[in-house]
Amino acid sequence: MPDPIHQFNIEKLIPLDYQGYDISFTNSSLFMVGALLLITFGLMFAMRSRALVPGRLQSVAEGAYEFVAGMVRDSMGEQGMKFFPLVFSLFTFILVLNMLGMVPGWFTVTSHLSVTAALAAIVFVTVIVVGFAKNGLHFLHLFVPSGVPWYVLPLVVAIEVISFFSRPLSHSVRLFANMLAGHITLKVFAGFIIMLLGAAGAMKGLAILPLTAATALTALEFLVAFLQAYVFTMLTCMYLNDALHPGH
Amino acid sequence: MAAETMHEGTEVPHGAEHGKAFPPLDPANFTPLLFWFAVTFAALYFMMSRFALPRIRDVIEERADRIKRDLDAAERLKGETEKALAAYEKALADARANASGIARQTREKLASETDAERAKVEGALTAKLADAEKAIGATKAKALASVSEIAADTAAAVVKQLSGKDVSLDEVKRALAPAAGE
Numbered sequence: 259m260p261d262p263i264h265q266f267n268i269e270k271l272i273p274l275d276y277q278g279y280d281i282s283f284t285n286s287s288l289f290m291v292g293a294l295l296l297i298t299f300g301l302m303f304a305m306r307s308r309a310l311v312p313g314r315l316q317s318v319a320e321g322a323y324e325f326v327a328g329m330v331r332d333s334m335g336e337q338g339m340k341f342f343p344l345v346f347s348l349f350t351f352i353l354v355l356n357m358l359g360m361v362p363g364w365f366t367v368t369s370h371l372s373v374t375a376a377l378a379a380i381v382f383v384t385v386i387v388v389g390f391a392k393n394g395l396h397f398l399h400l401f402v403p404s405g406v407p408w409y410v411l412p413l414v415v416a417i418e419v420i421s422f423f424s425r426p427l428s429h430s431v432r433l434f435a436n437m438l439a440g441h442i443t444l445k446v447f448a449g450f451i452i453m454l455l456g457a458a459g460a461m462k463g464l465a466i467l468p469l470t471a472a473t474a475l476t477a478l479e480f481l482v483a484f485l486q487a488y489v490f491t492m493l494t495c496m497y498l499n500d501a502l503h504p505g506h
Numbered sequence: 507m508a509a510e511t512m513h514e515g516t517e518v519p520h521g522a523e524h525g526k527a528f529p530p531l532d533p534a535n536f537t538p539l540l541f542w543f544a545v546t547f548a549a550l551y552f553m554m555s556r557f558a559l560p561r562i563r564d565v566i567e568e569r570a571d572r573i574k575r576d577l578d579a580a581e582r583l584k585g586e587t588e589k590a591l592a593a594y595e596k597a598l599a600d601a602r603a604n605a606s607g608i609a610r611q612t613r614e615k616l617a618s619e620t621d622a623e624r625a626k627v628e629g630a631l632t633a634k635l636a637d638a639e640k641a642i643g644a645t646k647a648k649a650l651a652s653v654s655e656i657a658a659d660t661a662a663a664v665v666k667q668l669s670g671k672d673v674s675l676d677e678v679k680r681a682l683a684p685a686a687g688e
Contacts, residue, residue, distance in 0.1 A: 266529040268538070280537050287542035294546045294553075301558040308565050310572060316565075323562045343555035351550055370530045372539045380547075438530060 260452070262445035266369055266438070285365045286373070293354040293367070322350065326491065333495035334502055341498050344384065348377060349491040356437060356483035360476075368486075369437040371430065378430035381494045389501035400504040429493055436486045440479045447472040658682055 272283035304315035312320055326346045330338045352368060359366025367373055389397040401418040402411070450468035454461055529535060662678045665671065 263528065268529055268532075268535045270538075274538075279541075280534075281541040282538045283542070284535075284538050286535075286539050287546075290542055290546040294550050297550060298553040298558060301554075301562070305558070305561045305565065308561070310565075310569055312565075319562055320566060323559065323566070343551060343559055346559060347547065347551045347554045350554075351547060370535065370539055372536045373543050376540055376543050376547075434530070 260445065260449050262442045262449065265365070265441060265445060268370075286367050286370065289355065289358055289365050289367050293351055293358060296358075297350045297354055322346075329491060329495050333492075334499045338495070338498065338502060341384075341495075344380075345491060345494055345498070348381070348494055349487055352377065352433065352490055353484065353487035356487055357480075359437065359441065360480060360483055366437055366441055368433055369441055371434045374430040374434040375426070377433070377490070378426040381429065381497055382426040385497050385501045388498070389504060392501065393504055397501070397504045400500055404505070425493075425497060429490065429497075433486050433490050436482055440475070440482055444472060444475055444479060447475060654679075654682065 269285045270282040271285060271288060274281045274283060301319050304319035307313070307316070309316055323346070326349050327339070327342060330342050330345055334341070355367040358364055359368065389400070393399075401415050401422065403414060403418070406414050447468045451465050451472065454465035454468065457464075527534070658675055658678045661682060662673055662675055665673050665678070
C-alpha cells in the first residue's frame with residue numbers, strides 16, 4: 259500500500275543556505291510562488307481592459323473583490339476596509355493553495371502546520387498591534403465584558419484571556435488539520451483501490467466501493483478547500499473587529 | 507520481511523533523520539517553509555494593496571459613479587419633461603378658454619344682428635299691413651258708393667218688368683233718394 263504521508267514530504271528543489279539557516283527552495287516554495295503569480299497576474303490579466311461592462315474574467319475578479327469586501331464590511335463596517343488588502347491576500351492565498359493541492363500529485367502547502375501557524379500569527383499580531391495602537395489600554399476591555407456581576411468577573415476575565423490566546427492555535431490547526439486529514443483520507447481510499455485490483459478473482463470487483471468513496475470524497479474536499487479558506491477569512495474579520503471595537 | 511524490520515529497527519536514529527518524522531510537523535522543515543512563506547506572502551500583499559485591488563476598486567467605483575450620473579441625468583430629464591407637459595397643458599387650457607370666449611362673442615354678435623334684422627323686417631311688414639288696410643278701406647268705400655247706382659238700375663229693371671212702363675233712371679234715383687238719404 260502506498261504511503262499516505264509521502265505526499266506531505268518536503269523536497270528540496272534548490273538547496274539554499276543563509277548563514278547556517280536552511281532556506282532551500284522546496285516543492286512547497288514552488289507552489290507558494292505559483293499561487294502568488296497566479297493570483298497577481300490572474301487579477302491583472304482579468305482587469306486589463308478595465309471595462310465598464312465586465313467580461314467573464316473581469317466578473318470573476320470583481321466578484322472575488324466584492325465577496326471579500328462584503329465580509330469585511332459586514333463584520334467591521336466601512337472603517338475595516340483598511341484591513342481589506344490583508345484579508346483579501348489571506349483569502350486568495352489560502353484558497354488558491356488549497357485548490358492547487360486538489361490537483362492529483364500536486365503539493366498542498368496548507369497541509370503544513372508551520373505555514374498555517376504563520377498565517378494565524380499574522381492575524382494575531384495584527385489584532386494586538388492595531389488594538390493597542392488604536393485604543394491604548396482601552397483595548398484591555400476586550401477581556402472585561404460589561405454587565406457582568408463583580409463576583410464572577412475574575413472567572414470571566416480568565417476565560418476571555420484564555421480564549422483570546424488560544425485563537426491563533428485553533429485558527430491555524432483548523433485549516434491545517436482539515437487539509438491534512440482530507441488528503442490522507444483520499445490517499446488511503448485510493449490505496450484500497452490498488453490493493454483490491456491487485457487481489458485475486460472476484461475481489462477485484464470490490465474495488466468499485468473505494469472508487470465511489472474516493473470520488474465522493476474528492477467532491478467533498480473541493481468544498482472543504484473553499485470552506486476552510488472562507489472560514490479562515492471570516493474568523494480573521496471577527497478577530498480584526500476586536501482590534502477596532504474592543505468594547506464588545 | 508522480518509530481516510528488513512530488524513534492519514530498520516537497528517537504524518532508527520538514522521531513519522528518523524531521513525524523514526521518518528511526520529513532515530507537516532517536522533521542525534527541520536520550518537525554516538525553509540516560513541522563509542518562503544514570508545517572501546511570497548509579503549510579495550502578494552504588496553501586489554494586492556498597490557496594484558490589483560486599487561485597479562478593481564477604481565473600475566467598480568467608476569461604474570457606480572457612471573450609473574449614479576446616468577440616473578441623475580434621467581431624473582433631471584424627467585423633471586424637464588414634466589415641466590414641458592405642464593406648460594403644454596396650460597397652453598391648451600388657455601387656448602380652450604380663448605376659443606370659448608370667441609365663440610360666445612360671435613354667438614352674441616350674430617344673435618344681436620338677427621334681432622336687428624327681425625325688428626327691421628317686422629317694421630316693414632307692419633307698414634305694408636297698414637297700406638293694405640288703407641287700400642281695403644278705400645275699395646270698400648268705393649264699393650259702397652256704387653251700391654245706390656246698382657240699386658237704381660235694379661229698381662228700374664224691376665219697375666219695367668212689373669209695370670211694363672219705361673222709367674228713366676233719374677226718376678228712380680229721385681224716388682230712391684229719400685231711402686238712400688236715410
